[in-house]
Amino acid sequence: MSSEVRHLVDDGRPFPLVRLAGVLDATTAPTVRSVLLDVLAGQPEAVVVDVGGLDVAEPGAVAVLRDVYQDTADWPAAQLTLLDARDASLWRDSGWPVRVDSAGAFAELSAPEQGHRVSLDLEPRVGAARRSRELITESCARWGRAALAGSACIVVTEMVNNVVAHARTPMVVLLAVHGDGMSVAVRDQSETVPAYTGVPVAPTAYGGRGMLLIDSVASRWGSLVLARGKVVWALLSPDSEGPDGVQDTTVGNA
Numbered sequence: 001m002s003s004e005v006r007h008l009v010d011d012g013r014p015f016p017l018v019r020l021a022g023v024l025d026a027t028t029a030p031t032v033r034s035v036l037l038d039v040l041a042g043q044p045e046a047v048v049v050d051v052g053g054l055d056v057a058e059p060g061a062v063a064v065l066r067d068v069y070q071d072t073a074d075w076p077a078a079q080l081t082l083l084d085a086r087d088a089s090l091w092r093d094s095g096w097p098v099r100v101d102s103a104g105a106f107a108e109l110s111a112p113e114q115g116h117r118v119s120l121d122l123e124p125r126v127g128a129a130r131r132s133r134e135l136i137t138e139s140c141a142r143w144g145r146a147a148l149a150g151s152a153c154i155v156v157t158e159m160v161n162n163v164v165a166h167a168r169t170p171m172v173v174l175l176a177v178h179g180d181g182m183s184v185a186v187r188d189q190s191e192t193v194p195a196y197t198g199v200p201v202a203p204t205a206y207g208g209r210g211m212l213l214i215d216s217v218a219s220r221w222g223s224l225v226l227a228r229g230k231v232v233w234a235l236l237s238p239d240s241e242g243p244d245g246v247q248d249t250t251v252g253n254a
């Protein structure tokens with residue numbers, strides 16, 4: 001039995017349905033992780049994964065599903081469900097809820113909230129951060145999140161400018177409502193994740209303050225490395241307080 005996993009993403013439902021088929025073992029587990037993270041990086045509110053076509057050659061390989069579940073617990077906070085009409089016990093160690101039919105799986109998921117998720121494709125050019133801030137201002141006003149607009153603009157400015165200055169690849173800005181808060185994320189095509197030591201940068205230093213600013217205004221933040229790039233995300237809540245003395249970076253052409 002050769003090690004191979006095939007996948008198909010069905011977007012013609014309220015939430016993505018990912019069909020996996022083939023052999024799950026140590027060789028194919030990274031492929032499964034890559035496929036699922038790529039779908040989750042688009043910020044769907046839920047994902048159903050049909051594993052009925054997977055043969056588990058190595059029980060330990062099921063841990064890849066547990067890792068994906070844990071790595072994405074904070075963001076994008078999607079509802080995750082496995083679908084397998086054969087034997088739910090195969091996936092007991094994954095940590096995912098398992099259902100036996102797709103109708104039941106989708107029926108248990110909350111209906112998607114229309115208009116509460118937006119995205120913007122950008123090139124790594126001067127003005128990209130300004131356009132992102134405009135999107136945030138418009139979205140926060142529409143979502144009743146005006147109090148979060150300032151912090152969200154700080155976050156997106158630092159994320160986008162980091163892509164423009166360092167990754168230099170096309171990017172996607174992703175915004176979404178989460179309860180009474182919201183998330184801001186930027187996906188690019190570089191696998192280099194931003195470094196953050198928590199140590200304040202000297203006033204005379206050039207640059208290096210971006211992640212410190214994000215850490216100061218976000219309730220939590222992090223990054224996910226994908227097969228072709230990464231996504232850096234931050235969650236903002238009404239309880240998040242901006243740092244004293246932070247300069248508002250929501251103006252200008254950057």
